Amino acid sequence: MNEYKEIQSGSKPFKRAYVALMLWFVGRAIEAAARVDAAVKAEFDGLSPGFTFSLGVMPQGPTMIVGKDDQGLVRYRGWDPEGQKIDLKMKVKNLEGAILMFTFQESTAMASARNRLIVDGEVPAACAIVRVLDIVEVYLLPKLIAKLAVKRYPDWSFGEKIRNRIRIYGGAIFGL
């Protein structure tokens, strides 16, 4: 008699762990960038009080959550959406799409152009968050790679970029 194998969904532990690590890192980097970079701060100031968004992978994560606290400060809020009011959900449709994004083989713009992202929430807020992600990527990545990840590499002064980059890395890794 034939045996019909059942295949369970949800494996690929290494890819999942990599994406989870990157999301954790980007989440904390956004928190740091909102303190350091005027443009990121301005984008968050323009969003409603308590605004919170998540960026994650479908169907079961990983996910990261970032939001404004009572004082309007931007905070990384962990990975668990349970009990949090989330205004904007950005979801990559599958793990492979997330791997392409977070190994920077595909820009955020290209990912949305290729229909890999689902955006659930107000469009103006989504536009603001994509601009924030672009700026954070420029800080986190070497120029050669960041140039592939964003549409237009900004012409910031070198000294300021390096100073902010150090502070953002410090914030993301050590919580400084």
Add this chain to the structure above:
Amino acid sequence: MELPGYYEYYCGVKIIAGHDALERIPGILQDLHARRPMIVTDKGVAGAGLVDIVLGAVKDQLTIGAVADDVPPDSDLRVVNRLAALYREQDCDALIAVGGGSVMDTAKGINIVVSERADDLMKFSGAGALKRPLKPLVAVPTTAGTGSEVTLVAVVKDHERHLKMAFVSYFLLPNASILDSRMTLSLPAAITAATGMDALTHAVEAYYGLSKNPLSDATALAAIRLISGNLVKVTRNPSDREARLAMANAAALAGMAFSNSMVGMVHTLGHATGSVCGVPHGVCMAILLPYGLEYNRHKREAVMGELLFPMGGSDVFAGTTKEQRTDRVIAYVRQMNQDLHDASGGRHARFFKEVLDREGKPAVPRERLLDIARTALGDGSIFYNPEDLDYDDFLMVLEAAWEGVALDPGCIRT
């Protein structure tokens, strides 16, 4: 030809096109097991005698449950709920939408309410909220431009809560769209010109945008070819039936292209100008399209050059060197606006400072450009634009489009 590493394409709308396409409606509804449709339309369409033409084409084979001809130009949730109640009262089982964008959106909204028995439409907004097919919907467009007869989006305003709800679902696609030359025959020259330029913009932005793919390319190129051959012609001679049918086809083809490849900065700025100054969408598209080409040129030179073939024809294309093709394409679009301006007795606007509102006053005062640029920052169509734009970039483009001068290439940051 460049092939994307990954793409998605869908267009599940049956198209019936011809000088006597309306006569097919009873057969289509029968196939869908519907026997008592409601017609949704507006006063302008009804007043132009178009509903009578539709009724004349279908009524010996079909009972019409109700004719709702009072969809306002600025339709909203109240209208949707009122007409959904009428649909139920009259025991209807399908919808025929006869009109432009506002009528189509309203009919799609009614369809969600009656199919899902929704008391709060809001529950079904956003992507993925609709889970199953709705009631049969037949779209009969009365302009050739928006392409909403083949798009999966509906926008319904809620004036009381100051909200604009967007519904996105494959289930919102009409089951069939009827492209019949009789429906656009009485369209005034200026509206013909502006809506035709909206269709051209859909095709051009889809063709050079980030989401281009071989299927959207094919429909975009076919649309551009039809528009190039027929838009100026039909604006000069509005009763040209062949040209009318060609434009109806072009608008549907361009709609298929952009609903799968999306649009870019021309629409970003057009939506913003529409919402800040109330300028009709097609007018904004006509004015802004040359700037979309100029601004993105450094990223899309080769792809833009290919557009000279459907615009100018094979001889012009072959006789122009590769380096000159994009210049010719941009010049061609500007010339088209000039020709439409002349053909409409000066009513087709070429730049923002010559756009007038209903009272004949300038519709886009120069100082409002700042508000328009700020509004543009919140429009999602910018994701699909090849080059990025920030506030200063939007403002620079708007200023050039207001004055009617070409972009200074030195001001485009790369």
